[in-house]
Amino acid sequence: MRFTIRLVRAVTILAISVLATPASAQAGNDVKCLLASNLFAKAAKDPKARTAAEASKLYYLGRIHGRLNAAQLKAELLAQQKGISPKNAGAIMNGCARQMESGIKLIQGVTQQLAPKK
Secondary structure, three states: OOHHHHHHHHHHHHHHHHOOOOOOHHHHHHHHHHHHHHHHHHHHHOOOHHHEEEEEEEHHHHHOOOOOOOOEEEHHHHHOOOOEEEEEHHHHHHHHHHHHHHHHHHHHHHHHHHHOOO
C-alpha cells in the first residue's frame, strides 16, 4: 500500500511538473504510451500491475494535457492505435515504463537536491 501511494504521488508530481515541449516532438510517443497504459490497466489481472498501468496512464495524460488540442489528440489517437498490436503491446509498454521511470528519477533527484539538509 505504501509503495502504491508513493508511486501515485511521484507520478502526480511528475505529471504536474512536466515541462511543455513542442507538441510534435513527443506527442506521438506519449499518445502511444497512453493507449498502451490504458490497455494494460484494463487487461491486468494482478492488482500491482493494474496500479502501475494506471500510474503510467496518468503520467502520459499529464504529458499530453495542454500540448494537444482536441483535433490533434484525435489525429494522434487514430494514428497511434494502428501501431499497437497484441504482439508488440508488451514491448511498447516496457519502453513506456522505462521512460516514465526515468522521468520519476529525474524529478526525485532534483527534489532531493532541493530538500532542506537535516
